[in-house]
Amino acid sequence: MVGEDNQPVNEVLEIQALDDALKPLSQRVSVTRETGEFLLSLPPAAARLDHVLIQVTAPRAGGLFPQREFSVDPRPGVTAPLVLENAGAAVVVSGRVVDRAGQPVADAGVYLQGKVRGGGQFHSLTVRTRADGRFELQSLPSLPDTPLTLYAIPPSGAVSGITRQATLVPPGGLSSQEVVCPNKVIVQGALLRPEGGPAAGVKVVADPVGAVPGWPRPAQGAEVSSATDEDGVYSLRLDPGEYRFDFMPGENLPRVSRFVPVLAAETMQVEPFTLSKGRRVTGRVTLSDPQRQIPSRVAPYADIQFFRVVNVAGKPTAIRLAQTVADSAGDYTATLPTR
Known part of the structure; x- marks a missing residue:
């Protein structure tokens, strides 16, 4: 690894081998600062590819060293010097x-x-x-x-x-x-009860889970919440991004979720959503240790959560359906959606 003057780069550099999908093929290793030499260990299958990407980063450069990728044939085992062109002064x-x-x-x-x-x-x-x-x-x-x-x-x-x-x-x-800066996108929608009619007083929480093309992902944990009015209408101010909307009724109706992409615009209208009917689940939480032959005993005030796993952008994602706390006898009741 050398600069345009064919001399080692006076910077702490790290490199890693990647495939065309930018998935790692090796560990991230340091470049010897005095000589510019490096050694990457590739799995046998990767070593037989006609090319891999060598990604070069400078973790201590304070953001003033650009990340670079070089396409390299790994089969000879030794590569020609990789030349880092000067990106200019800060x-x-x-x-x-x-x-x-x-x-x-x-x-x-x-x-x-x-x-x-x-x-x-x-x-x-x-x-x-x-x-x-x-x-x-x-x-x-x-x-x-x-x-x-x-x-x-x-x-x-x-x-x-x-x-x-x-x-x-x-x-x-x-x-x-x-x-x-423009104003955030005003996102509006309406919720309906399972039997029809507006669902008033439902808490609506928008949690960012991803980015939309061309925009950075909204800050992790930057939840925005609102509540539906007497007509079942809610309104949220959001940045462009992919969101999970959680609808949390206060009655005997279950919590439900849906994923909503928010694109850059003045306003955005979400299709009306009908809440799900609920089914009640009851049970008791106990603790036991069969190996030590200790009798089962109740677990008072245990936290219980129910999840459904769905595919989001090709990845399995857990969606919380309900959360409750057991009573002093370890008994709990939760309301889950029927669909």
């Missing part, structure tokens, strides 16, 4: 994040990412805006004809939503960049 990008009314957005996360010189993928460190909405971060220059993408992510409680902005970063840096 520059300063500064600006201000505001809402649609021109007011500053405080505590927003701001970062730049995209392709830079040498074919690497750059992702700057994330900085937070100050009370006046201003930020300053270090970046690498963009390619002359390929801007980087600047992302501004307001805090979860803000009315303003995530924004992205194409940004050409010249070798001299960039100042006074103004970033305007």
